[in-house]
Amino acid sequence: MADLIENTMEEMEEDTQKGRFLTFLLGNETYGIEIKYVTEIIGIQTITEVPELPDYVKGIINLRGNIIPVMDVRLRFKKEPKEYNDRTCIIVIDINDVSIGLIVDSVSEVITIPEQDIVEPPKMGNGFNNRYIKNIGKVDDDVKLLLDCEKLLTEDELEELNESL
Amino acid sequence: MAGSYNNEPLLEMFVFETTQLLEQLEQIIIANCYEQENINEIFRIMHTIKGSSAMMNFKNISMLTHKIEDLFYFIRDNKPPNIDYSKLSDIMLESIDFIKLEISKIENGNKLDGDSSPIREKVDNFLTIIKDFNYKAEAAEEKTENSAEKAEEDSKIQNDVLSNKKKFKATVFFEEDCELENIRAYTLINDLKTIAEDIYYIPDIEKSDSAEIIRKDGIQIWFKTDISFNDVHSILSKTIFLRNMELIELEESNESNQHINSNIKQFHTDVASSMKDMEQNTHMLSSNQSMISVNVAKLDKLMDLVGELVISETMVTHNSDLEGLKLDNFQKAASQHRKIINELQDIAMSIRMVPLSATFRKMNRIVHDMSKKLSKEVRLEIIGEETEVDKNIIECISDPLMHIVRNSIDHGIEPTEERKAKGKPDVGTIILEAKNVGGDVLIIIKDDGRGLDKRKILDRAKARGLMNRPESELTDKEIYSYIFLPGFSTNENVTEYSGRGVGMDVVAKNIGSIGGTVSVDSIPDKGATITLKIPLTLAIMDGMIVRIGNVSYTIPTLNIKESFKPKENDVIRDPDGNEIIMIRGECYPVLRLNELYKIKTDITSISDGIIVMVESEGKYLCIFVDALVGERQVVVKVLPKYIRNFKKIRGIAGCTLLGDGSISLILDIADLITE
Numbered sequence: 001m002a003d004l005i006e007n008t009m010e011e012m013e014e015d016t017q018k019g020r021f022l023t024f025l026l027g028n029e030t031y032g033i034e035i036k037y038v039t040e041i042i043g044i045q046t047i048t049e050v051p052e053l054p055d056y057v058k059g060i061i062n063l064r065g066n067i068i069p070v071m072d073v074r075l076r077f078k079k080e081p082k083e084y085n086d087r088t089c090i091i092v093i094d095i096n097d098v099s100i101g102l103i104v105d106s107v108s109e110v111i112t113i114p115e116q117d118i119v120e121p122p123k124m125g126n127g128f129n130n131r132y133i134k135n136i137g138k139v140d141d142d143v144k145l146l147l148d149c150e151k152l153l154t155e156d157e158l159e160e161l162n163e164s165l
Numbered sequence: 166m167a168g169s170y171n172n173e174p175l176l177e178m179f180v181f182e183t184t185q186l187l188e189q190l191e192q193i194i195i196a197n198c199y200e201q202e203n204i205n206e207i208f209r210i211m212h213t214i215k216g217s218s219a220m221m222n223f224k225n226i227s228m229l230t231h232k233i234e235d236l237f238y239f240i241r242d243n244k245p246p247n248i249d250y251s252k253l254s255d256i257m258l259e260s261i262d263f264i265k266l267e268i269s270k271i272e273n274g275n276k277l278d279g280d281s282s283p284i285r286e287k288v289d290n291f292l293t294i295i296k297d298f299n300y301k302a303e304a305a306e307e308k309t310e311n312s313a314e315k316a317e318e319d320s321k322i323q324n325d326v327l328s329n330k331k332k333f334k335a336t337v338f339f340e341e342d343c344e345l346e347n348i349r350a351y352t353l354i355n356d357l358k359t360i361a362e363d364i365y366y367i368p369d370i371e372k373s374d375s376a377e378i379i380r381k382d383g384i385q386i387w388f389k390t391d392i393s394f395n396d397v398h399s400i401l402s403k404t405i406f407l408r409n410m411e412l413i414e415l416e417e418s419n420e421s422n423q424h425i426n427s428n429i430k431q432f433h434t435d436v437a438s439s440m441k442d443m444e445q446n447t448h449m450l451s452s453n454q455s456m457i458s459v460n461v462a463k464l465d466k467l468m469d470l471v472g473e474l475v476i477s478e479t480m481v482t483h484n485s486d487l488e489g490l491k492l493d494n495f496q497k498a499a500s501q502h503r504k505i506i507n508e509l510q511d512i513a514m515s516i517r518m519v520p521l522s523a524t525f526r527k528m529n530r531i532v533h534d535m536s537k538k539l540s541k542e543v544r545l546e547i548i549g550e551e552t553e554v555d556k557n558i559i560e561c562i563s564d565p566l567m568h569i570v571r572n573s574i575d576h577g578i579e580p581t582e583e584r585k586a587k588g589k590p591d592v593g594t595i596i597l598e599a600k601n602v603g604g605d606v607l608i609i610i611k612d613d614g615r616g617l618d619k620r621k622i623l624d625r626a627k628a629r630g631l632m633n634r635p636e637s638e639l640t641d642k643e644i645y646s647y648i649f650l651p652g653f654s655t656n657e658n659v660t661e662y663s664g665r666g667v668g669m670d671v672v673a674k675n676i677g678s679i680g681g682t683v684s685v686d687s688i689p690d691k692g693a694t695i696t697l698k699i700p701l702t703l704a705i706m707d708g709m710i711v712r713i714g715n716v717s718y719t720i721p722t723l724n725i726k727e728s729f730k731p732k733e734n735d736v737i738r739d740p741d742g743n744e745i746i747m748i749r750g751e752c753y754p755v756l757r758l759n760e761l762y763k764i765k766t767d768i769t770s771i772s773d774g775i776i777v778m779v780e781s782e783g784k785y786l787c788i789f790v791d792a793l794v795g796e797r798q799v800v801v802k803v804l805p806k807y808i809r810n811f812k813k814i815r816g817i818a819g820c821t822l823l824g825d826g827s828i829s830l831i832l833d834i835a836d837l838i839t840e
Contacts, residue, residue, distance in 0.1 A: 048828040049716055051762035052814045060805060062828050065473040067820060069805045098807050
């Protein structure tokens with residue numbers, strides 16, 4: 001019974017979260033990330049470097065006693081690094097019980113994108129960006145790149161392998 | 166706390182439980198209200214006390230409670246109308262006082278010298294009176310004896326409705342070393358009485374040698390019941406210390422014939438007895454409020470939170486905002502605060518501590534099985550099983566211990582003839598000992614076998630290319646420790662139990678993974694000693710915080726031998742470019758942490774920084790760091806999963822939070838040294 005309630009609660013929660021995205025800026029582009037993954041947004045803080053990791057994993061931070069790795073999304077997308085400033089944010093997301101902080105230039109807003117405005121990304125295949133883009137959302141005249149969070153986290157090993165080959 | 170009388174946890178629990186039950190009983194008696202449910206309650210209490218006191222071998226208590234149980238059994242089932250309740254209450258109170266007195270003797274560590282026979286007699290007399298009356302009233306044809314058992318049987322025959330009762334035969338074996346088999350068998354039969362009738366059993370458990378027979382051949386029980394085979398089976402399998410049980414449904418007309426026609430169903434239950442035990446224990450615990458079982462995950466969480474609290478306390482009391490202020494009252498309050506937190510930390514730690522006894526007792530079984538199979542006579546002696554270690558650690562040492570004990574029996578202890586020829590006692594001895602030494606627990610496994618063969622180990626090490634130094638330079642201990650290297654086994658004959666050369670290697674690895682070490686010593690023909698040194702807990706350790714650039718690392722204090730400021734020309738480079746430092750005539754390799762981990766720092770000249778000499782398993786390394794920050798107690802945390810998923814980072818064991826909220830990585834010295 002309790003399970004049932006929990007399930008419906010979860011469904012309801014997912015319902016209200018459906019189609020809602022947190023948008024953030026990376027250079028000139030606006031990216032969107034499904035709100036259900038986001039745990040919280042914090043300002044940039046002291047990052048402890050951990051050796052022997054890819055450059056885009058900046059290290060670990062202490063979030064109220066929890067130790068969370070942080071990833072610089074700019075570097076992840078092989079963009080030019082940018083010095084952190086007071087607009088720099090860390091978006092803490094939680095995917096399949098793995099918590100990670102994403103360092104982005106700045107966070108913009110939470111928007112709702114109706115399903116009909118979400119389209120598949122063009123199948124160009126020549127830009128590495130595309131790999132992490134699940135969909136493209138149209139909001140008025142703007143285009144938001146909607147991130148595939150799971151790939152962001154799990155493709156590393158594959159990439160590592162390819163790089164070492 | 167406890168421990169004033171005896172540290173034995175079983176005894177402690179017995180005292181606790183019995184005291185509570187007696188209190189409950191006393192209340193019922195004093196209320197002088199003999200309703201049906203109260204009679205059931207009294208019966209239940211008596212039954213429990215009887216069982217546990219029999220287990221603890223407190224004969225006078227168990228005999229008395231047995232008698233009272235019989236009395237209430239009769240009252241419950243026959244509802245005699247003529248009971249003199251005030252007299253019954255008197256007897257009961259007298260009995261309670263007797264047991265209470267005995268319990269207080271146990272608590273004070275005195276000998277139990279009370280004799281319950283006068284009270285037993287009173288109970289018997291009382292029972293006879295009400296029984297007599299009862300039977301007369303019912304115009305029973307025969308005069309019954311005083312014996313309560315007899316009465317039970319009689320009453321059963323009376324109520325016997327010859328319906329579709331099935332006959333069963335059960336053969337029950339108890340766990341090795343459970344002791345007092347006859348009393349356990351008795352409890353079992355008593356339990357059966359509630360569901361079955363016409364119970365016959367061999368051997369006769371009243372006889373003194375019955376425990377021995379039951380140990381060997383099990384107890385065979387024939388009984389009649391109207392519940393189904395599966396129910397009987399599930400009831401029987403709940404028996405404490407059950408090792409093996411065979412239940413057979415007999416066909417009609419075969420009740421006394423034992424072996425024939427019994428081919429209907431056969432169940433074999435090999436019981437993970439410890440599991441059952443636990444079930445039983447939790448069951449027992451739930452009935453008494455003084456102990457509860459807690460989910461380990463919650464304890465982990467508690468430990469984590471306490472760790473956080475320790476850190477946040479430093480963050481508050483050493484807050485940089487407070488610097489330079491004169492805050493007498495604040496300091497006073499803060500030190501009080503710290504004291505409470507320390508106490509809390511101790512308690513949180515102690516909750517997680519579990520005695521080694523269960524792990525040690527498991528070895529009894531292994532020794533027994535192996536000595537039988539290998540036809541060697543081996544005795545296991547256990548010392549200090551009450552030593553406590555962290556729950557997580559217990560889980561990690563069970564396998565290694567098993568390997569070591571197996572190895573000792575297989576390789577160490579000689580066959581009986583060989584022992585005789587050497588003038589040793591026929592029975593080999595393995596001593597399993599645990600003790601606290603400082604912040605560590607030592608587990609020593611000692612056998613009186615032939616000891617390790619130095620020559621063989623050397624030959625094997627050479628053959629396997631494991632030798633890294635000339636033979637003459639090796640100490641005996643170093644030679645012996647070759648057995649912990651992977652792929653090493655000196656026994657030519659691979660046996661079922663050991664000799665594949667994985668055992669000792671796994672031992673060293675498992676123990677290493679919980680931050681412990683293994684060492685071995687041996688005297689030819691006197692035996693070998695293997696010592697496991699394991700930390701009390703994994704969660705908290707002493708560490709030295711060092712700084713490189715603006716990153717801080719933590720070196721476990723356990724590993725640190727010394728630290729010193731080197732001079733420029735102490736360090737020399739070998740042709741490969743590796744740096745070596747000469748200290749008191751010995752050469753040690755130098756590791757620059759900033760180079761290894763590519764950390765930016767201004768301190769590159771050896772004379773500007775500091776060298777920390779660390780040791781692990783007899784090997785040394787000099788780590789070059791910028792500066793020492795200080796020694797702290799740190800709470801060990803694992804690196805986030807995401808990072809662990811990348812790969813194992815060399816030389817990093819985990820991380821910890823420092824007082825200012827920053828993170829410090831903990832170095833894994835053993836990993837750094839072995840390259």
